[in-house]
Amino acid sequence: MTLRCEHVSKEYGGKRVLDDVTLEIEPGRIYGLIGRNGAGKTTLLSILTAQNPASSGTVTLGGQQVWENQKMLDHLCFSRELNPQNAFGNASYKVKEYLRMAAAYYPNWDKAYAERLIGLFGLDVKKRIAKLSKGMLSMVTIIVALASRADITILDEPVAGLDIVSRERFYQLLIEDYTETGRTFIVSTHIIEEAANVFEKVIILHEGRLKLVEDTVGLVARFWAVSGREDEVDAACAGLDVHHVDRMGRGKTAYVSTEPGGDIRRCTDGHAVDIAPLSLQKLFVALCGDETAEGETK
């Protein structure tokens, strides 16, 4: 089933933090949601899963409204970043009690899988939520997300507290589970580069607006850094979207994109410039970095 968010806006005390977001989450894909601090990622994810009402706009799953519709909510899991204050309001629960509540809440809960994940992460389920380290809190949110077996599973910064070994383990588990079940995942993260290979599609949210949603491979293939003498770079980049510019002496680097399927070489023919591909992280910085610092956005 497709999760659809149409013209969703959200205001807090007159301040618009989501602005007319229209987005379609296709079934059976892994989406990465990226955006700077305060871009509205958590707000969007909580609205998609009806944990937070939109100020305007609609969210539907398979054509049915999600808000206050338990039948539709049964297909969704939003495993939020856990902190001792928001663990269902009670940090005094032990991990095993918290997982028992999750098991009761999610209709497709897979107990055996949850136990396997507890073992893999080496999590002590007798510990109280309030006593967990940041990484252990992340592990609990990951276990809830994966073991929920929900058709659409959303993880908000799941790797924030994890060390590199646990992060790699998480991405491996995610891909394993995805390959086996074909569930839909939406994962928000600030650690872009190490997740870039995992995301099939990328959603970029910037200052409350949807900047783009695109296949990761296609997206990365159309962003370039064009460097050289300023006049050469300007001539080479004519007609391209220039997202950001770095200047050094008489030289400059322009961070540009072509249309999907466009050929960068055609645009630079006859100009003495170097072209280099951009990683997902670099193109994100070019798109959402500080545009006042020498940047030019068309």
Ligand SMILES: Nc1ncnc2c1ncn2[C@@H]1O[C@H](COP(=O)(O)OP(=O)(O)OP(=O)(O)O)[C@@H](O)[C@H]1O
């Ligand atoms: N309950 C709330 N009341 C008032 N403002 C809020 C509330 N929740 C979020 N905001 C504001 O909405 C904006 C978007 O916040 P949100 O948490 O969705 O961003 P985010 O992209 O998830 O950020 P981060 O990457 O820093 O976690 C911010 O300006 C934040 O201060």
